[in-house]
Amino acid sequence: SEPVLEIRNLNVGYGLGDQAVRAVRDVNLTLHRGEVLGLAGESGSGKSTLAYGVTRLLPPPGVITGGQVIYHPGNAEPYDVLALSDLQLRRFRWNETAIVFQGAMNSLNPVHKISTQLTDVLKAHDPKMSEHSRNVRAREMLKLVGIAADRMDAYPHQLSGGMRQRVMIGMALILQPQVVIMDEPTTALDVVMQRQILGQLIELRERLGFSVIFITHDLSLLVEFSNRIAIMYGGRIVEEAPAASIYRDALHPYSAGLLGSFPALRGPRRELTGIPGSPPDLKGMPSGCSFHPRCPKAFDPCAGNIPVLGRPGTPDGSSRSVACWLHPTEQPVGL
Ligand code: ATP
Ligand code: SF4
């Protein structure tokens, strides 16, 4: 299907010069219209940095040092988000691509009713909309995310964490963006709640037709809810494939390790094993494949040569990509 967001050779660092930390390295990733793309990886692998980079919300000293983020509005010519002016960017952020951050539910304004917080978003972006229309729209949206009518005039502290998170989702969706990025929206919630909220988002996606980038540590959630999964390690995408392919047949040893470190979806609960060793130091990355010091399958070429993300020569190789010397690739992605 057609792309809605194409991330091309994106590089993001914190700081400049010798002390810079390269947190996102040569990332190439495409989000297709209507799909849910899951992004997984250990803490510090660069998931949030990628999300902030794409929406240009990087906190200082974060800087985009190269690449393009091509957005396809659908009804107009594609453009590079990284080339937008501040004014265009403000419009882009809510109307085209909305983001729900880690722990965002705690960023609701404590002194305003939740209904007011939604109408304020509408007011800021469409000053011509009548007060009545704003109210109707806000209430519709709150209903859509499962907030009962008698809770709509509540203050944030009167709601549970799960409800506040749903309010945040409603705020992200109220201007009907094409792309919604969720950055670990469920960290603070229990597992049952995580599933519910994700399930609800997927339902909304089917009704409203947006695309989702969903970022989490929990690969088992992604296997269940996303169409495709991209795995990050040390700032790079090391594997990208349909969710079912990752689950059945992860090609990269790191992806396989991540799968092993979460309990199985069905069947007996396994021990949470984790991957031995620790994530790489971004300032002193291992040579070659940055995973090689931890990789159970490392062999001759691994320590000396960086494997490039490309299409592997497997039967379903056209729909997936991997960066690992075990899987010689035929066609590099993005070069
Ligand atoms: P988590 O799963 O914990 O949210 P993540 O995959 O989202 O992790 P990022 O937050 O993107 O990872 O961080 C990527 C790297 O960038 C980390 O090594 C981190 O130390 C570094 N980093 C993040 N923010 C800053 C900052 N403000 N200044 C310097 N380095 C930073
Ligand atoms: Fe392991 Fe080598 Fe593949 Fe890296 S390139 S994941 S070290 S086998």
Ligand code: MG
């Ligand atoms: Mg993060």
